[in-house]
């Protein structure tokens with residue numbers, strides 16, 4: 001369980017979510033059995049809703065792992081949707097490539113191999129949505145480039161932002177995680193007060209921050 005909301009609430013919410021296709025259910029079960037940290041089911045459903053509601057057709061993801069969330073995004077967008085996903089672990093990349101091929105999604109998902117910081121700095125494209133799900137202590141360092149690569153009106157979605165409750169309460173902080181906690185608190189303060197963003201932090205999964213990038217008129221204060 002996520003330690004963010006009480007188990008009975010989380011179980012109830014998950015129980016409301018319809019099953020996906022047999023291939024996707026099998027993919028989730030395999031990843032969970034191998035203890036790969038894929039997105040929580042309720043986070044998946046929230047992002048699928050964002051993709052449909054905002055007609056998102058391009059996603060940049062940081063943290064591919066075995067390709068579960070990138071496959072979910074590609075399926076939610078439909079055949080025209082494109083995902084660029086960054087991963088540095090070769091072991092993960094091999095598995096992600098197999099999983100993405102098995103689902104017939106190779107044309108939609110492009111794995112960018114390397115460190116997130118370097119890869120994000122190199123990007124020249126812009127995206128409708130950016131999903132941060134890599135190392136939690138690095139979100140703050142990726143933010144400027146993510147904002148550069150996010151279209152006006154686009155969504156920045158950051159996972160695990162409450163990190164087992166540690167971000168909200170010093171009583172829960174484990175000593176060896178102090179640096180991550182400090183950086184994540186800083187990240188949440190910055191995105192919550194950023195002039196280009198409207199941010200909502202949700203106690204969903206391990207904590208999900210959903211930020212909307214304002215368009216030019218909103219930033220200049222000309223729109224109400």
Ligand SMILES: C[S@@+](CC[C@H](N)C(=O)[O-])C[C@H]1O[C@@H](n2cnc3c(N)ncnc32)[C@H](O)[C@@H]1O
Pocket residue numbers: 037038039062063064065066067068069070086087088089092114115116117133134135138
């Ligand atoms: C939580 S998992 C991603 C799960 C995936 N988004 C999903 O829900 O199916 C995080 C992944 O980020 C990768 N990662 C962590 N730090 C990274 C970095 N600096 N650059 C690239 N990948 C990184 C890890 O190797 C790991 O596979």
